[in-house]
Amino acid sequence: MQATTGAEIRLDALTKSYGDNLVLPGLDATLGAGEFTVILGPSGCGKSTLLNLLAGLERVTSGRILMNGREVQDLAPRDRGVAMVFQNYALYPHMTVAENIGYALKIAGVPRAERDRRIAEAARSVALGDYLIRRPGELSGGQRQRVAIARAIVREPSVMLFDEPLSNLDAQLRHGTRMELAALHRRIGASSIFVTHDQVEAMTLADRILILNKGRIEQFDTPEAIYRRPASTFVAGFIGAxxxxxxxxxxxxxxxxxxxxxxxxxxxxxxxxxxxxxxxxxxxxxxxxxxxxxxxxxxxxxxxxxxxxxxxxxxxxxxxxxxxxxxxxxxxxxxxxxxxxxxxxxxxxxxxxxxxxxxxxxxx
Ligand SMILES: Nc1ncnc2c1ncn2[C@@H]1O[C@H](COP(=O)(O)OP(=O)(O)O)[C@@H](O)[C@H]1O
Ligand SMILES: [Mg+2]
The missing domain is CATH 2.40.50.140 (Nucleic acid-binding proteins)
Structure with a gap:
């Protein structure tokens, strides 16, 4: 897989409301270029909302999102250099693995030869090189999730967003896929933002963990610092088993x-x-x-x-x-x-x- 360059991401007084529901009351943070950031917090704290704002699937209420210094909050999703992997990875059942992975490139009009090369590379990087002509129905849950990951990396994004991508996998597969994701992140060089409510995933994957409580940042630091010096009782009660x-x-x-x-x-x-x-x-x-x-x-x-x-x-x-x-x-x-x-x-x-x-x- 050819390495892309990860973008630095800056959140500047970022807010999001749905009607009267102020979900994100004002986020300020800088996520380093190429960094693996895990957003950790309980269900309903605003994790998916934040990812959707970054991806451009939802509009910000106020504030700015900067990627390498460029304001992106008003750009269309495809113009942001961002790719997202969801918990429910929803592959096209009638398409092969290769067609699923390459679909976005086809829509974008990428020529056939380049498309095939990038599909093969992306599939290899998630160990699916031998499965290109299978259909999703012929794959295990873990393999299907890897197709979804390949579908994201084939676009060579500078930012990869993951919304609880391992939640639907059983415990053993979750562990294996977690280690593959960490290795993949190092290989492709994109900035990764990974949402989870699982503190073990956060501790093992993150360069830094951003802990969110009711849309506010409780602490944003390395796993070690969060374990050794939790900033609040909320963080203390969330980390450690x-x-x-x-x-x-x-x-x-x-x-x-x-x-x-x-x-x-x-x-x-x-x-x-x-x-x-x-x-x-x-x-x-x-x-x-x-x-x-x-x-x-x-x-x-x-x-x-x-x-x-x-x-x-x-x-x-x-x-x-x-x-x-x-x-x-x-x-x-x-x-x-x-x-x-x-x-x-x-x-x-x-x-x-x-x-x-x-x-x-x-x-x-
Ligand atoms: N499309 C939407 N319309 C209205 N409210 C929403 C929408 N999406 C999320 N919310 C609300 O925003 C809050 C945070 O949701 P979400 O970001 O999905 O949390 P998390 O991913 O941390 O579980 C919840 O109160 C949820 O009801
Ligand atoms: Mg969510």
Whole structure:
């Protein structure tokens, strides 16, 4: 596949309403040339709306979209250098794989010889080189989705848009196709924008993840930064499996305490706070916070315990396979050494980084 050049994409005060429904209240962001951006957020947060604006399938209400500095928000879809892959890839059933892939080129009047060359290249790049004369009905779901991807890349776009393209595939195929997509992105060089509500897809595919909540950007950063320093309780609760524990706590005299009195961290904050602690950083111990196990999920390599604290707050803990606690069991857990995240109890925004404690109940 010949490499194309990815476009830098800038969103400038971009808004979209449907009647009274203000879906995107004003987006500002710059997506790097050749970057793989994943847009992650719950159903209904405006992900498809944003892609449709980029593709030109919907008109912006206000604001600008710039691709390599050129305003494109008023251009027709075909003049933007953008190609889109949908969840429901809707191939033409009566056409062969080659005809499906080449359809847009045919409509655009690309000469036969060039068309055939580009179709063969695109098909090869998604490992469908041997399937050109099959019809969609003779392909598996994964192969059909790859035809849809080839249909997009054959146009040699500078921007590739993917709207939940793996959602209809079964888990194993999703994993395989995910890895192929990452490799394909590196080969073709286009800027890719990939929409999903699946945090694993986001973490594994993205150069940067743009997390959308009710049409607003909660955080736009690398997967590592989003995992290590979530900007809000919304992000914290969205990333990680199981997600971060979010506990009500009180900050006083430089210490952050649970209702039980246990010190979780040291910090220069005061008043009620939300404390984030990842399940994989909590350890079972001989002393420390008392929890009661509600149920246990055995995932083979580890267990996930759903437990609760004395004051009733839920707490999830990941434990190694050797030790399988039983529902109803009372355990001590230690937060010592665990990275602790502090959030404003009202706004949910991240507060200054606290210092973790070194041992139970003793601030460092
Ligand atoms: N064509 C449309 N007409 C009216 N409302 C729409 C239309 N498309 C989307 N919406 C509304 O915009 C909001 C965001 O939808 P969407 O972008 O599809 O979310 P997501 O893709 O994140 O699940 C929803 O409230 C939805 O009802
Ligand atoms: Mg959608």
């Amino acid at each position: 199981p997600p971060m524990n979010l506990l009500d706590a009180m900050a006083e005299d430089g210490q952050v305490r649970l209702a039980s009195g246990s010190v979780l961290a040291r910090g220069e904050v005061n008043g009620p706070v939300t404390v984030g602690i990842r399940p994989e950083t909590i350890r079972l111990s001989d002393a420390g916070e008392l929890v009661v196990v509600d149920y246990v999920e055995d995932l083979g390599g580890h267990h996930v315990l759903a437990a609760h604290l004395e004051d009733g707050q839920p707490l999830r803990i990941m434990t190694p396979p050797e030790r399988r606690p039983e529902p109803g069991e009372r355990l001590h857990v230690s937060f010592a050494g665990a990275p602790v995240h502090l959030f404003d109890a009202v706004t949910g925004r991240r507060l200054a980084d606290p210092a973790p404690i070194r041992s139970e109940g003793v601030s460092a």
